[in-house]
Amino acid sequence: MLRNGTGTGPAGDLTSPAGTGTSNNVGSTAEKASGGGRKPRRSPAPGPDRPFLARLRRDWPLLLMTLPAAGLLLVFHYVPLLGNIIAFQDYSPYVGIADSPFVGLSNFQWLLQDQSFWDATLNTLSITAFQLVFYFPVPIALAILLDSVMWPRLRLIIQGIVYMPHFFSWVLVVTLFQQMLGGAGLVSQILRDHGGQGFDLMTNPDTFLMLVTAQTVWKDAGWGTIIFLAALAAIDQNLYEAAAVDGAGRWRRMWHITLPGLRPVIILLLILRLGEALNVGFEQFFLQRDAVGREASEVLDTFLYWRTLTTGEWSYGAAAGLVKGLVGLLLILVANRVAHRFGEQGIYKRS
C-alpha cells in the first residue's frame, strides 16, 4: 500500500489547494494504517468535530449524489405535504392557495358529519379486520409449508410460481378473476354445462369481502412468504435436532420452535398492518366499484377520489386525506409502542 500514500487523494480533492489541514485520504474510519500517514494532522475520527468546510470538501460528491433524489422527494412529497394547508381553506384553483380564504376547521366539521365518510371508514376497517383473520396467516402457513419441501429444485420452482402474481397489476388480477368467477367466467360456465346454475361473484356485494380477500391472497400471499422464509432460515437447526432427539414430533417442533422463532417477524408485520389499517389498497376497489356498487366497495381512498376529485371540492378532500394520514401515523406510533412494551423490536428502535 505504499504506492499512493496521500499523493493522489480522492478526485475531488486534487484540485483544492493544499494546506487545508486535512488529509486527502479522508472519508472513512477504517482507512488508517494503509495510507502512509505523512500528514500528522490527519484526524483519526472524521466526524462532526471537523470544521464544516473540511467536511464539505470531503463529502461533496456524496451530497451531489443524494441531490437528485432529495430534490424529487422535496418537490413530490414535501411540497404537496405543505399543500395540505388547503384543508383549512376554502380553496379554489382560480384564486390559488395564497389568496384562498381560511375557514378554520369547518371542512373537518363537515367531514365528521358526513355519513358517507363514516360508511367508507367502516368498510375500510371491516376489510382490514377480515383480512387480518383470513389473509394474514396465509403467508405464514405457506412459508412453513414451503420450508418443509426438502427438494431444493422443487422448492425454487414453487417459490417462483407463487411469487409471480405479486408483479401483476390490479387491472390484470381483477380481469383474471372476472374470467374465472364472473357471470361469463369459467366456473359459472362449467356449472351451467353440467345443469347447474351460473353465478356472478364479481357483482355480488354480499360476497365482496370474501372476493377481495381471495384476490389479495392470490396476488400477494406468495410474495408475503419471503420474509417468513428468511426468518425460518435463521432458526438454529440445532434446536430442531435437540428437540427431535428428545422425542418431540413434527408438530410439537413446529409449535415449540418454528412459531416462537417466527414471533418477532409476525409481530413486526402485524404492527405494520395495524398501522396501515386505513390503507386497504386503492386500485382494487376503484376497479370494482362500478360492478358491486358503492355500499360494499367504498373505502376511504375511493371515497376521497369520488367525493372530491370528481366534484372539485379540493379543501374537503384534503381535510379527509389529512385525517386519514394523521390517524394512520397515530396508529403506527401506538402499535410500535405496544411492540416495545412486549419487548419486541418494532419498526424503529427506541433511541
Add this chain to the structure above:
Amino acid sequence: MTTTTSARPARPRRPARASGAGRPSWDEPPSPAGRAVKGLILALIAAAVVFPVYMVVLTSLSTQETVTRAGGLVTVPGELSLAAYQELFAGGVVTRAVVVSLAITTTGTALSLVVTVLAAYGLSRPGSLFHRPLLFMVLVTFLFGPGMIPNYLLVSSLGLIDSYWSLILPTAVSAFNLVVIRAFFMNIPGEMIDSARVDGAGEFRILWRIVLPVSKGVVAVIGLFYAVGYWNAFFNAVLYLNDSAKWPLQVVLRQYVLQGQSLVVGQASDTIAGRPLPPSLAIQMSIVTIALIPVLLIYPFVQRHFTKGVIIGAVKG
C-alpha cells in the same frame, strides 16, 4: 471475482442445514400419506396461479372457432392462430398503448435506478455531511404521505397534466427501494472501498467500479420493482391523463377487457358501418397476455436474487 461472494450481506450460517441439503439425519421421514397430502396441496397452489394464466394465453392464441366451441376460455389446446395479435398490432389503440407503456417503463426505470442508486450510495456513509437530516428526510416519507388531493394539485400546477412525466416524476424515488439498496451498500466491506480510495478513486468511480459490480443482484431486483411499478401504473394515468390517446396499456386493458367496451383496432377492418364491434374474447385475452408478457419475460432472470439481497436488506433496513 472472489470479492463478489464476500460482499454479499453476511448471514449467520445456519448450522446443520445448508440450503441445498436434503433431510437431516435426525429427522424421521414423513409418512407416505402425509407426503401425498403435502404434494397435493402444493400442486393445487401452483395450479391456482398457473392455470388462469395458461388459459388466458391459450385463448389469445386460439382461432375464433376454437373459442366458440369452448364457449369461453379455452382449456384444451385446439387450433392455434396469431390472428388476434396481428389485428392488435396493425396499429390503433393497443399498439399505441404498448408503445406508451414501454416508453414510460424504460425511461422511468432508468431514471429511478440512477437516482436511487446514487442517493443510496450518497447516504451509505454515516458521519458524512448532512447524513442524518437527509436520511431522516427519506425515512419520513414512509410514515406519512401527502395524500391524493395535494398530489394532484401539485402535478396540475406544475403543468404536468396530460404529460407522460406525470407518470414518472411523482413516483421516481421510492424510499423503500432506496433503503434496501443502501442497506446492501453498507454491508460491502469497508476495506474494498478504502483501498480504492487509497488508489486515488473518487466517489463516483468507487460506486461505478467497486460497489456496483458486487451489487448487480440487488440492483436488478430493485430495477424489476421499478419497472413493474411503471408497467402496471394505472391510477396515476387515470388521474393525470385526460387525453385518451395517451393512455398506457393498463388503462386500455381496463377499458376494453374489464369493461368490455368497443375497440377500434387495426385499420377499422372490424367495424360495421363505422361502428366498432365489441372485441372478441381472443382479442381481449391477447391484450391481457400483452400486459403479462414483460413480467413473465424478465421475472425468471431476477427471481434468483430475491431472497439473497433484497429481503435481508429490507429486514435490516
